[in-house]
Amino acid sequence: LTEQCEVKNWDSTLPIPSDVLYQWVEDAEGIFCSGKVRVDERLLLHAEKVRVITQASVGYDNIDVDACTRRGIPFGNTPHVLVEATADLTFGILLSAARRIHEGWLQVRAGEWKNNFAIPFGNDLYGKVLGITGMGSIGAAVAKRAQTSGMQVIYHNRNRRKDDELLGTAYVSFNELLERSDFIVVLVPLSEQTKGLIGARELSRMKPTAYFINVARGGIVDSDALYRALKNRQIAYAALDVTNPEPLPASHPLLELDNILITPHIGSATHETRDKMARLAVDNLLAGLVHKPLQTCVNQSVNYVDEERQI
Numbered sequence: 001l002t003e004q005c006e007v008k009n010w011d012s013t014l015p016i017p018s019d020v021l022y023q024w025v026e027d028a029e030g031i032f033c034s035g036k037v038r039v040d041e042r043l044l045l046h047a048e049k050v051r052v053i054t055q056a057s058v059g060y061d062n063i064d065v066d067a068c069t070r071r072g073i074p075f076g077n078t079p080h081v082l083v084e085a086t087a088d089l090t091f092g093i094l095l096s097a098a099r100r101i102h103e104g105w106l107q108v109r110a111g112e113w114k115n116n117f118a119i120p121f122g123n124d125l126y127g128k129v130l131g132i133t134g135m136g137s138i139g140a141a142v143a144k145r146a147q148t149s150g151m152q153v154i155y156h157n158r159n160r161r162k163d164d165e166l167l168g169t170a171y172v173s174f175n176e177l178l179e180r181s182d183f184i185v186v187l188v189p190l191s192e193q194t195k196g197l198i199g200a201r202e203l204s205r206m207k208p209t210a211y212f213i214n215v216a217r218g219g220i221v222d223s224d225a226l227y228r229a230l231k232n233r234q235i236a237y238a239a240l241d242v243t244n245p246e247p248l249p250a251s252h253p254l255l256e257l258d259n260i261l262i263t264p265h266i267g268s269a270t271h272e273t274r275d276k277m278a279r280l281a282v283d284n285l286l287a288g289l290v291h292k293p294l295q296t297c298v299n300q301s302v303n304y305v306d307e308e309r310q311i
């Protein structure tokens with residue numbers, strides 16, 4: 001970006017103050033956003049010259065896409081390129097939780113590995129039911145990994161996938177998914193409809209032996225209800241790559257539990273994948289600045305049109 005644009009880059013670990021942000025946005029023609037900044041009507045009021053907004057992530061719950069569309073500003077995210085890395089992490093924390101891999105390592109490192117010591121016992125994946133809510137491309141990639149381990153995969157989406165038989169997965173209602181799954185993976189995007197999707201009611205429908213895995217967004221789960229369900233052994237275990245809030249403070253009650261594994265939102269965090277995400281977000285930004293179509297545009301109705309290809 002610095003080769004082709006004048007760049008103002010907020011690289012502090014502290015959030016950018018609103019007055020600085022608004023001032024920068026007033027001069028800007030494009031915004032390369034981080035998930036921590038809210039792009040809403042208030043910010044866009046200052047964005048008269050902005051003709052493109054991009055972000056290196058697939059999720060965009062921090063962006064008011066309708067507000068961008070009303071102003072004719074295309075917004076580009078980075079889907080596809082992070083599918084395999086995120087599916088690996090999802091299945092990785094599921095497996096690590098099921099087999100207590102991280103607990104075993106902590107015991108070994110603490111010098112507790114002695115004859116007759118209490119080794120951590122986990123659960124088999126083979127023959128178990130994995131329920132995925134939010135079966136998009138990451139869900140399908142998780143399903144493939146689970147099937148290789150001998151799991152049966154069921155899923156719930158707002159709409160049934162046409163290719164679900166091909167994927168070897170079965171469509172079920174949300175309640176059936178909660179009740180039948182041995183492992184439940186949440187992959188829905190965060191929106192007004194999915195905020196708090198997993199609360200006390202949903203947790204109470206799960207099996208007492210259920211493992212709950214969230215790799216989507218922390219806000220999809222009611223953290224207090226999850227804490228109670230784990231503490232009271234209403235469900236067996238949780239593996240979370242996302243939390244609410246993020247970062248999770250060291251004093252958070254979830255960290256007192258012994259039936260939880262939490263990773264710091266690293267779903268797509270591999271060198272290769274983050275590089276692809278950054279490049280795609282940069283390509284989208286540079287394209288938008290010269291009124292060319294963004295490769296991956298969320299609000300297609302206001303994406304730029306390739307004049308040459310139309311002729």
Ligand code: DGY
Pocket residue numbers: 035056057058059060082216267268
């Ligand atoms: C995404 O791409 O949405 C990941 O969660 C990183 O924010």
